[in-house]
Amino acid sequence: MPNLNSRIREVLAPVSAYNSDIEIVESKGSWVTDAGGKNYLDFTCGIAVTNLGHQHPDVKTAVLEQIDRLWHAGGSFRFDSKIRAAEALREVTPEGIEQFVFVNSGGEAIEAAIKMAKITTKRQGIVAFRGGFHGRTMGALSYTTSKAFYRQGYHPMVPSVFIAPFPHPYEWHMDQEEADQWALDELERIFRHDVAPKEVAAFLIEPIQGEGGYYPASSVFMHRLRQLADQHEILLIVDEVQTGFGRTGNWFAVDRLGVLPDVIVLGKAIANGFPLAAVGASTQQMAAWPSGSHGSTFGGNPISCAAAAATIKTLDKVIPRVPLLAAHASARIEEIAQQRESIGDVRGAGLMIGIELSGNDGKPDAAAMAHVKHQAIEAGMFILSCGPDSNVIRFVPPLTVNEADLDLGLDIIDQALASYED
Numbered sequence: 001m002p003n004l005n006s007r008i009r010e011v012l013a014p015v016s017a018y019n020s021d022i023e024i025v026e027s028k029g030s031w032v033t034d035a036g037g038k039n040y041l042d043f044t045c046g047i048a049v050t051n052l053g054h055q056h057p058d059v060k061t062a063v064l065e066q067i068d069r070l071w072h073a074g075g076s077f078r079f080d081s082k083i084r085a086a087e088a089l090r091e092v093t094p095e096g097i098e099q100f101v102f103v104n105s106g107g108e109a110i111e112a113a114i115k116m117a118k119i120t121t122k123r124q125g126i127v128a129f130r131g132g133f134h135g136r137t138m139g140a141l142s143y144t145t146s147k148a149f150y151r152q153g154y155h156p157m158v159p160s161v162f163i164a165p166f167p168h169p170y171e172w173h174m175d176q177e178e179a180d181q182w183a184l185d186e187l188e189r190i191f192r193h194d195v196a197p198k199e200v201a202a203f204l205i206e207p208i209q210g211e212g213g214y215y216p217a218s219s220v221f222m223h224r225l226r227q228l229a230d231q232h233e234i235l236l237i238v239d240e241v242q243t244g245f246g247r248t249g250n251w252f253a254v255d256r257l258g259v260l261p262d263v264i265v266l267g268k269a270i271a272n273g274f275p276l277a278a279v280g281a282s283t284q285q286m287a288a289w290p291s292g293s294h295g296s297t298f299g300g301n302p303i304s305c306a307a308a309a310a311t312i313k314t315l316d317k318v319i320p321r322v323p324l325l326a327a328h329a330s331a332r333i334e335e336i337a338q339q340r341e342s343i344g345d346v347r348g349a350g351l352m353i354g355i356e357l358s359g360n361d362g363k364p365d366a367a368a369m370a371h372v373k374h375q376a377i378e379a380g381m382f383i384l385s386c387g388p389d390s391n392v393i394r395f396v397p398p399l400t401v402n403e404a405d406l407d408l409g410l411d412i413i414d415q416a417l418a419s420y421e422d
């Protein structure tokens with residue numbers, strides 16, 4: 001039998017890229033094991049998905065129970081696990097979010113949210129924010145500006161999308177207040193020059209940009225967006241696909257900011273690894289969306305929904321621990337940053353921490369990130385990058401990680417940076 005990589009080259013299209021060429025055959029909690037028996041800390045969580053770690057027993061039990069009953073329904077009939085998933089979501093999502101539609105992926109949920117915004121407001125303009133990532137289907141890509149590479153070769157995008165600046169204080173050499181003000185002034189200029197606010201259906205924003213480099217929006221910025229949305233009857237859609245389900249120490253990043261969205265987009269950790277995503281809004285908002293005008297064969301799969309209901313129930317016990325773990329991790333990262341010159345900035349919330357690596361000139365240092373990734377794998381840990389220059393360590397351990405493993409992961413990063421700087 002030829003080796004795994006040559007089999008991959010034969011039959012899997014290269015367009016889907018991998019973060020490593022290691023074959024994983026087993027997983028449990030914060031750890032995965034390769035075909036040769038080597039263990040690795042998984043601090044990628046499959047890109048912020050397995051917030052409860054791998055093979056969580058509560059999720060496994062719920063999935064096995066559902067598999068014995070019903071594993072596909074399409075739109076043909078009704079079943080309980082979808083209702084349970086929606087009821088669980090209603091308990092934990094921000095006030096005013098009351099009903100849900102389920103789809104298969106974050107990108108698909110963005111498509112659904114935008115379609116709802118357009119049809120219910122009868123407006124066509126969408127304001128998205130530079131550095132945002134919302135998926136790679138043609139619509140979602142039109143709002144995605146985390147990296148020009150994702151858009152390269154795919155133009156034209158969906159029309160009437162207006163990209164406003166998202167405050168990036170480190171990149172702009174500004175403090176948070178200045179960056180917020182500059183971005184808000186630019187938004188006002190977009191309304192004056194590019195599109196009248198009365199033609200804008202929605203603001204689409206990640207409360208912490210994920211793929212774009214782990215830049216958090218400030219409370220001031222988000223509150224001003226909320227005000228503008230109210231003033232001009234624009235829907236505020238928050239993309240919590242990456243920030244959701246306890247990642248930031250609250251159920252959702254907007255909880256921390258004290259802002260109520262009109263529409264919330266959910267995915268990734270919603271079912272701890274089973275494919276599911278959702279759009280939530282008020283009953284009134286959902287009632288204005290004509291029944292049957294949007295849907296999907298697999299959306300709201302019974303097994304994924306059972307996994308979501310169990311995930312949400314279990315997260316309720318896990319999330320209170322996140323701020324403690326986050327404080328521990330942040331203190332250690334600050335300590336490392338004091339010693340390692342290649343760390344230019346540390347930002348984020350909860351266990352969603354970006355560690356930006358920069359050269360002496362302050363410019364993005366992608367080579368440092370590539371070195372950290374490689375050294376981490378050697379030492380037994382998977383870690384991801386983010387940012388337009390792929391120079392930000394995307395620190396997303398499982399929320400169930402124990403302190404010893406958290407420390408081990410941070411030590412591996414520290415040692416990798418030390419060997420880069422030597």
Ligand SMILES: Cc1ncc(COP(=O)(O)O)c(C=O)c1O
Nearest residue numbers: 105106107133134135210241242
């Ligand atoms: C904030 C955000 N929105 C949307 C998406 C798209 O989700 P999916 O990859 O499930 O289509 C992602 C994926 O990384 C994301 O981080």
